[in-house]
Amino acid sequence: MSEPETREARDAAEGIITCDACPVLCRIRPGRTGACDRYGNVEGVLTRMDPMVIAAHTEAKQGPMVPFLGAGEWKGALLPASEAFVTGIGAGTTYPDYKPAPFIVSSRHRDVDMVTVVTEGIFSYCGLKLKIDTDRFVGPEQAPVRARGEQVRHVTTAEYGSQMLALGGVRHLTGGSKKEGVVTCETMLALCNKGPVELAVEGGATLTVQAGRPPVINGTTEERMRVGCGSATIGIFAKQWQGHADEVIVVDDHITGVLTEHQAGRFLDMKPAGIRVRGRKSTPGRYFQVANPGLGWGGTDIRDPLAIIEKIDPKTAWPGLRLLMVSTTGEDAAYFVLDEKLRPVPAEMPEAIRRAVERIGENCEPALATVMFMAGAGGSLRAGVTENPIRLTRSIKHALVRVTSGGAPVYIWPGGGITYMVDVSAMPDNAFGHVPTPAIVAPIEFTMRLADYRELGGHMGSVRPVESVIERSHPQLTGWRPENPWPLEPG
C-alpha cells in the first residue's frame, strides 16, 4: 500500500484534524487537545472542550438564584427559554471572522423578538486596570511592574484612595521577548479568572492581588481604604473633634490637613494653634509633600508623626495645647500635650479622642483589589456579527445593541472602535481563556432586537432559537448575578 502523498492526506489517514479557531492552527491527534486545551479531537470532530455557560435568570429578579450545576447535572430542558441567557463562555471562536459567530440565538421577551450574537473574542489588544485600595506607596508612577521577573507593564496615576496599575497590553504581549509575552498573558489570565498573582514593582513594593480581595503589600494585608485625603478627613470630622483637641493634623502623602488653619476649623471659630508642618502650603490648612511616599502614616514614609512638624510658634501656641495626629484611615494615631517649653509630650488619649479616631476607621471602606479587563472588539470580530461591521459599531454607539461579557455589563469608550471595559468580578468564574499567539480569549455577547439585527446586515441565515442551544449543546448552568442588568430586556 502506498503512503499518502500530501500532509492533508496523511493527517486524514491518521485521524488528525486541524483546529481553525485561532491563527495557531493546531493539528490535533485523536483523543488529544490543541495547544490551548480549549479544543480537542473527539472521535474525529473538532470539539470545544469546556461546556458553554448559560446564565439562568429567575422571573422575579430578586428571587432565588438557580444554583450552579456541574455539566453532569444539567437539566437545561427544564429551564424556560425566556430565562436563559447564552454567554460567550465556552461558545468557541470563529477564525477568520468572516464566518458567522458560533451562536446567533433568538428568543422572545415581553413579546419582542430578540437576538444575541455569542462568541469568544481573541484579543491581542487587551489589558487590565488594577485598582488597589491603599494609600501605601507601591512604587513611583511609570515604574515597571514585574511578574516572575518579566515586565508586565507599569504603575499608573493614583486615584482617590487607590493605587493604580496598568497590566498587559499589546506591547507586552507582542512587542518584547517570547517569555515576556507568555508571562504577560498568564498574569492577565490568572487575574481575569479571579486568581491571585504576585507582582513586584521596580523601586517599590511586592504585591499579591486578586479581584475582590484585600491586597497584600509587602506581606501586610491591607484592611482599610482611607476615608479621604487629609483635607477631606478634616472636612468630615472637624465638628466631632471640636472641644476635645486644640489642633488635629491628618497626615497624608498627598494633602496633609491642619485643622485650625483649614477652612473647616475657621468656620468653627477655632483658635490658631501655631503648629506649622513641613511641605508646600497649597491653601490654608492644606499641605503637599510633608514627607516622602512610603509605607508609614497616611502613605508617607513617616513612622514618627512629629517628624513632619517644622516649628511651633511661641507667639500663638500655649502650654497645655492638646494635639491629635492621625492618619487618613485612623490606623495610626497619637495624642500629645504641649509642655511649658511648647514641646509635644505623648499623653494618654482621652476617651472622646479615642472614639473620634475609631470613627475614622468606622468610615473606611474595606480595601479591595479590582480588576477591569479592557479590550478592543472593533476589529474583525465584528464580521462574525454582521456583513457590514461599521453598522455594528454605530448601533452600539446608538444604544441599539447591548454588549455584555459573560452576561456582565461592559462600559464602551466613546469615540471610534468598540473599546470596552468590564469588571471581572461581575462575570462568572473562569470566564477567560488564552491562545498561545499569545492572546486572551474573552466571552462577548451582542444583544438587540431581531428587527435591528436584520437592519444592520446580520447573518440571518445562522439565527437559531435558544431552545435548540439549551437542549443540544450540553451547557453548564450558572445563576444570574442580580446586580447585573438583564440584557434581554427590550429597550
Ligand code: SF4
Ligand atoms: S491554540 Fe487552541 S484555538 Fe488555537 S488552533 Fe490550537 S487548539 Fe485551536
